Amino acid sequence: xxxxxxxxxxxxxxxxxxxxxxxxxxxxxxxxxxxxxxxxxxxxxxxxxxxxxxxxxxxxxxxxxxxxxxxxxxxxxxxxxxxxxxxxxxxxxxxxxxxxxxxxxxxxxxxxxxxxxxxxxxxxxxxxxxxxxxxxxxxxxxxxxxxxxxxxxxxxxxxxxxxxxxxxxxxxxxxxxxxxxxxxxxxxxxxxxxxxxxxxxxxxxxxxxxxxxxxxxxxxxxxxxxxxxxxxxxxxxxxxxxxxxxxxxxxxxxxxxxxxxxxxxxxxxxxxxxxxxxxxxxxxxxxx
Amino acid sequence: xxxxxxxxxxxxxxxxxxxxxxxxxxxxxxxxxxxxxxxxxxxxxxxxxxxxxxxxxxxxxxxxxxxxxxxxxxxxxxxxxxxxxxxxxxxxxxxxxxxxxxxxxxxxxxxxxxxxxxxxxxxxxxxxxxxxxxxxxxxxxxxxxxxxxxxxxxxxxxxxxxxxxxxxxxxxxxxxxxxxxxxxxxxxxxxxxxxxxxxxxxxxxxxxxxxxxxxxxxxxxxxxxxxxxxxxxxxxxxxxxxxxxxxxxxxxxxxxxxxxxxxxxxxxxxxxxxxxxxxxxxxxxxxxxxxxxxxxxxxxxxxxxxxxxxxxxxxxxxxxxxxxxxxxxxxxxxxxxxxxxxxxxxxxxxx
Amino acid sequence: xxxxxxxxxxxxxxxxxxxxxxxxxxxxxxxxxxxxxxxxxxxxxxxxxxxxxxxxxxxxxxxxxxxxxxxxxxxxxxxxxxxxxxxxxxxxxxxxxxxxxxxxxxxxxxxxxxxxxxxxxxxxxxxxxxxxxxxxxxxxxxxxxxxxxxxxxxxxxxxxxxxxxxxxxxxxxxxxxxxxxxxxxxxxxxxxxxxxxxxxxxxxxxxxxxxxxxxxxxxxxxxxxxxxxxxxxxxxxxxxxxxxxxxxxxxxxxxxxxxx
Numbered sequence: 001x002x003x004x005x006x007x008x009x010x011x012x013x014x015x016x017x018x019x020x021x022x023x024x025x026x027x028x029x030x031x032x033x034x035x036x037x038x039x040x041x042x043x044x045x046x047x048x049x050x051x052x053x054x055x056x057x058x059x060x061x062x063x064x065x066x067x068x069x070x071x072x073x074x075x076x077x078x079x080x081x082x083x084x085x086x087x088x089x090x091x092x093x094x095x096x097x098x099x100x101x102x103x104x105x106x107x108x109x110x111x112x113x114x115x116x117x118x119x120x121x122x123x124x125x126x127x128x129x130x131x132x133x134x135x136x137x138x139x140x141x142x143x144x145x146x147x148x149x150x151x152x153x154x155x156x157x158x159x160x161x162x163x164x165x166x167x168x169x170x171x172x173x174x175x176x177x178x179x180x181x182x183x184x185x186x187x188x189x190x191x192x193x194x195x196x197x198x199x200x201x202x203x204x205x206x207x208x209x210x211x212x213x214x215x216x217x218x219x220x221x222x223x224x225x226x227x228x229x230x231x232x233x234x235x236x237x238x239x240x241x242x243x244x245x246x247x248x249x250x251x252x253x254x255x256x257x258x259x260x261x262x263x264x265x266x267x268x269x270x271x272x273x274x275x276x277x278x279x280x281x282x283x284x285x286x287x288x
Numbered sequence: 289x290x291x292x293x294x295x296x297x298x299x300x301x302x303x304x305x306x307x308x309x310x311x312x313x314x315x316x317x318x319x320x321x322x323x324x325x326x327x328x329x330x331x332x333x334x335x336x337x338x339x340x341x342x343x344x345x346x347x348x349x350x351x352x353x354x355x356x357x358x359x360x361x362x363x364x365x366x367x368x369x370x371x372x373x374x375x376x377x378x379x380x381x382x383x384x385x386x387x388x389x390x391x392x393x394x395x396x397x398x399x400x401x402x403x404x405x406x407x408x409x410x411x412x413x414x415x416x417x418x419x420x421x422x423x424x425x426x427x428x429x430x431x432x433x434x435x436x437x438x439x440x441x442x443x444x445x446x447x448x449x450x451x452x453x454x455x456x457x458x459x460x461x462x463x464x465x466x467x468x469x470x471x472x473x474x475x476x477x478x479x480x481x482x483x484x485x486x487x488x489x490x491x492x493x494x495x496x497x498x499x500x501x502x503x504x505x506x507x508x509x510x511x512x513x514x515x516x517x518x519x520x521x522x523x524x525x526x527x528x529x530x531x532x533x534x535x536x537x538x539x540x541x542x543x544x545x546x547x548x549x550x551x552x553x554x555x556x557x558x559x560x561x562x563x564x565x566x567x568x569x570x571x572x573x574x575x576x577x578x579x580x581x582x583x584x585x586x587x588x589x590x591x592x593x594x595x596x597x598x599x600x601x602x603x604x605x606x607x608x609x610x611x612x613x614x615x616x617x618x619x620x621x622x623x624x625x626x627x628x629x630x631x632x633x634x635x636x637x638x639x
Numbered sequence: 640x641x642x643x644x645x646x647x648x649x650x651x652x653x654x655x656x657x658x659x660x661x662x663x664x665x666x667x668x669x670x671x672x673x674x675x676x677x678x679x680x681x682x683x684x685x686x687x688x689x690x691x692x693x694x695x696x697x698x699x700x701x702x703x704x705x706x707x708x709x710x711x712x713x714x715x716x717x718x719x720x721x722x723x724x725x726x727x728x729x730x731x732x733x734x735x736x737x738x739x740x741x742x743x744x745x746x747x748x749x750x751x752x753x754x755x756x757x758x759x760x761x762x763x764x765x766x767x768x769x770x771x772x773x774x775x776x777x778x779x780x781x782x783x784x785x786x787x788x789x790x791x792x793x794x795x796x797x798x799x800x801x802x803x804x805x806x807x808x809x810x811x812x813x814x815x816x817x818x819x820x821x822x823x824x825x826x827x828x829x830x831x832x833x834x835x836x837x838x839x840x841x842x843x844x845x846x847x848x849x850x851x852x853x854x855x856x857x858x859x860x861x862x863x864x865x866x867x868x869x870x871x872x873x874x875x876x877x878x879x880x881x882x883x884x885x886x887x888x889x890x891x892x893x894x895x896x897x898x899x
Contacts, residue, residue, distance in 0.1 A: 229748025389806030
């Protein structure tokens with residue numbers, strides 16, 4: 001005596017119809033291209049305009065074998081790690097202050113203020129750092145005006161400039177996720193810990209840190225992945241010091257036109273990044 | 289106009305573990321007020337949603353007014369539903385809320401207005417049509433929700449925990465109001481609740497639900513007086529449950545004492561007695577003929593205004609007695625007392 | 640350190656972070672009003688760079704292109720994203736997977752997504768140009784729209800739509816008369832978000848652009864690579880101003896919508 005499945009089936013069809021357009025678009029614009037690019041990375045030439053092409057592992061051999069590219073990968077991963085570290089060190093306490101120290105009246109406005117630059121134009125923000133860091137610019141003027149020091153050269157076109165620009169761009173990610181996860185910790189939990197005799201520092205270490213770790217870790221991942229592939233910030237802020245895997249990949253597509261190699265490099269980068277995330281995930285879990 | 293609700297073998301599972309509904313057979317007679325009572329997680333809300341059409345059953349039939357309803361979407365079942373949160377549309381006035389169902393049925397404006405007035409009058413909220421839900425008190429919101437459900441003159445009314453959001457005073461008032469409205473409208477009503485007082489006071493019939501199974505049903509008084517299982521006895525009110533070996537006309541406790549009942553229930557090994565049916569006597573007092581009598585030690589007496597609850601102990605057995613203000617022997621913890629009651633009050637249990 | 644000491648230290652930290660976040664932007668805005676073409680100090684107030692902007696046809700064209708694409712992106716992404724959010728809210732099977740699928744556009748480095756789109760569109764014959772850019776922008780904006788609308792949906796009492804249906808309204812009528820009015824602030828916020836994401840998008844646009852048909856961020860990038868001109872400063876300040884204003888609006892909407 002089964003009831004007719006028509007009601008449930010109709011619902012399911014309606015839901016599917018609502019989901020289809022968005023996900024079809026995403027498939028066509030993101031997933032399929034990524035798959036195609038994966039395929040391309042195994043070819044010798046872009047299959048186009050009557051060129052000869054063949055399946056090969058050569059692209060990956062070059063990407064992983066040649067010391068130049070291995071060095072680039074290492075550099076990029078280190079950069080990503082350093083930027084992520086700075087973001088966490090600066091952003092986690094800031095998130096805590098926002099979530100637990102600032103009073104409820106000011107909190108909304110201050111939170112918005114912290115997040116706002118993040119959602120505005122990324123390119124322009126990087127550019128603004130270029131202006132700030134430029135020799136004979138504002139910083140020099142400020143330093144020379146306020147201290148007896150003389151500034152040599154400029155901060156621009158150094159690796160440090162790239163780091164600063166990237167931290168500035170991605171810091172709000174960590175603040176955002178940290179804020180969300182710390183706000184979720186009930187005040188009563190913290191009060192209970194204090195009433196049991198824990199000092200403020202201990203409360204942070206044993207209660208806040210472990211509970212907000214997943215949120216902050218998520219934020220860190222959201223920083224690590226894009227920074228590893230950054231090319232805009234290194235180009236604008238790094239000059240000659242701004243060669244990373246991201247910029248080299250960009251070159252393959254816009255200057256050298258060696259697409260299959262660019263594709264291989266991209267997936268090597270992606271794999272490396274995912275590997276780092278996979279390795280650190282259990283560490284994060286253990287730290288809880 | 290009003291319809292009977294009938295469930296036959298209705299089952300619904302949400303995954304491994306206890307089913308939400310397990311082969312439930314239920315009949316809500318036309319025009320009656322049926323209360324489905326069960327603890328949280330018992331599946332009562334699921335059954336309500338199955339009848340309303342927001343869930344589909346895995347097996348079984350649901351008939352409203354004799355006609356199968358499984359294929360009908362909620363908007364065509366012609367029922368009135370009052371949700372626990374009342375679910376009043378915040379972007380509409382009270383009158384627009386109440387008239388929503390009428391508008392969905394494409395009633396002409398004049399008739400709509402008349403019916404809205406009629407519904408508001410029924411719930412005694414005339415004149416509040418222009419207000420917005422957020423400007424109403426809890427009790428008023430509930431009445432609006434009721435008026436909205438009744439305005440469409442549904443075949444049956446479904447209520448989800450109708451009194452749970454109200455405070456004590458309001459609850460007592462709404463109990464009376466709800467019964468009056470239901471009688472006046474004459475509409476078949478099925479409501480679910482976890483509150484046994486709510487179930488007992490409102491219903492013409494009660495159904496006890498546990499882990500998706502209908503354990504017992506009937507008029508409140510019958511179910512209360514003669515629960516079928518120990519769980520039912522304890523869930524609907526308080527009870528002391530005795531376990532022993534069957535004996536003619538009763539059972540024998542492990543320590544040898546006899547419990548007698550007057551029903552024909554040979555072979556029953558469990559029985560229950562309600563605290564209010566127990567009379568407390570001093571050991572020296574005479575016990576009326578034929579009555580059950582157990583002696584026990586008083587542990588604590590808890591005074592609660594019009595009544596007092598006494599907890600006693602007899603070896604492993606915990607017993608309770610309820611006395612009305614001032615009645616019963618003056619006693620202190622540690623004293624030995626006799627619990628006595630007539631055999632007609634003993635309820636033999638099936639399980 | 641006493642409790643108060645810690646709290647003040649915390650506030651100071653937050654203040655420093657905010658300083659760090661806004662300093663370059665403030666400097667850039669200040670410099671856009673500085674007469675010197677070489678960012679030399681001392682500061683001399685002047686509107687000249689904005690005046691020059693008014694005459695810069697190329698930048699203006701790029702700005703209009705950015706705006707049109709952003710408007711189209713907002714319209715399409717909002718429609719698609721809202722529908723998807725509504726569907727996901729119903730809790731269909733595989734919901735977790737579907738939600739996870741919304742991450743790649745945001746999480747995978749845009750470098751990789753952008754180049755992948757470039758390759759794919761090229762091979763399929765769509766090539767580059769504003770159409771390709773639009774496709775890419777919409778794909779990027781959809782997850783954000785879904786995020787914003789979903790958040791609003793979660794605040795909706797599910798009983799409301801059910802109540803409407805129990806009263807006889809069809810699924811669509813119930814959605815139209817009960818859910819949609821409630822959802823409106825969220826949908827508008829999502830649209831504004833999509834507009835901002837598209838307007839500010841650089842990486843995808845960079846790869847999918849056809850020469851001659853550029854969007855503003857790409858135009859700015861080209862100019863930066865050629866060498867600083869303070870005009871870029873001025874347009875950048877404007878762009879950031881617009882983005883921030885838009886996002887403030889989003890924030891207002893998302894919050895005030897709940898005050899009912």
